[in-house]
Amino acid sequence: LISIKGKPACRTTSKHYSQYRNYFVVIAFSTIIPLIIIGIFGFLTYRQLHAIDSDQHTVVVVHRRSARLSHLTKQITNMILVQIMIVLCCETPFAVVQIYTCATKHMSKSALQQAEEQLIQMVVVTCNYSTFASSFYCYYVASKRFRKQTIEVLTLCPWHRKNQPLSSSSETTGNILNQQLLTQI
Structure with missing residues (x-):
């Protein structure tokens, strides 16, 4: 907590911590690592969906319960895949904007360019927040049972x-x- 023009404000005073926060915490932990993890699990889920689908075609379903379980498994997998696609589509622009902001932080910019960047950043941040509400709507649309x-x-x-x-x-x-x-x- 420091005083700026007589008003208290929270600012980073250490240059090293500021660089660590901007380049490692914001970019790595907030954007790139989650996108990689979601991408890997999305791929594994997609592979599992195809494995379930191929097993369903090769095995004759004897019991109605196992057919129902297979249908529910497939439905849940589809819902998860749709959710992963929504997260990837909303998080990727956020990651790009964060990387761009850190890369151009010390460049001189005109007032118009700063305004354009702020507008783009606000649109991307709003899209990023929509990922937290999207799971309900994704499941609601994809699942009759839900x-x-x-x-x-x-x-x-x-x-x-x-x-x-x-x-x-x-x-x-x-x-x-x-x-x-x-x-x-």
Whole structure:
């Protein structure tokens, strides 16, 4: 914590720590390493999906349960693949902008160029934040079972039910909700 123009501000005072943070923490830990890990696991998931698909064609399914399990496995794998593609598409521009920002940090830029870079950075950061919300929408679109469960949960929400008086003073609202959930499952 240092004072800049009489106001307290958090700034890095060590040049070495600043370089470590900019080049290693921001670029490596925030962008490149996660993209590599997601890419590797995406490839492995894709390979597993093809292995499941080829096993399904060669083995005659005897039990209905194993066919259902195979369908669920394939559906989950597809949802994960879609999620990985969304993350890669949203994280890659963020990584490029972070690398560009660090590489051109000490260059002199016009006010117009700075404004353009800030606009691009804000758009990319907004896209980057969308990855955290995308999993819900990805699963909702890709899975009929997930859609059905989401609708069931939303219809069980307390604000959709009318107020009901308690039958005895010893019962708590939590016990009533637990009993209602158990009876509907």
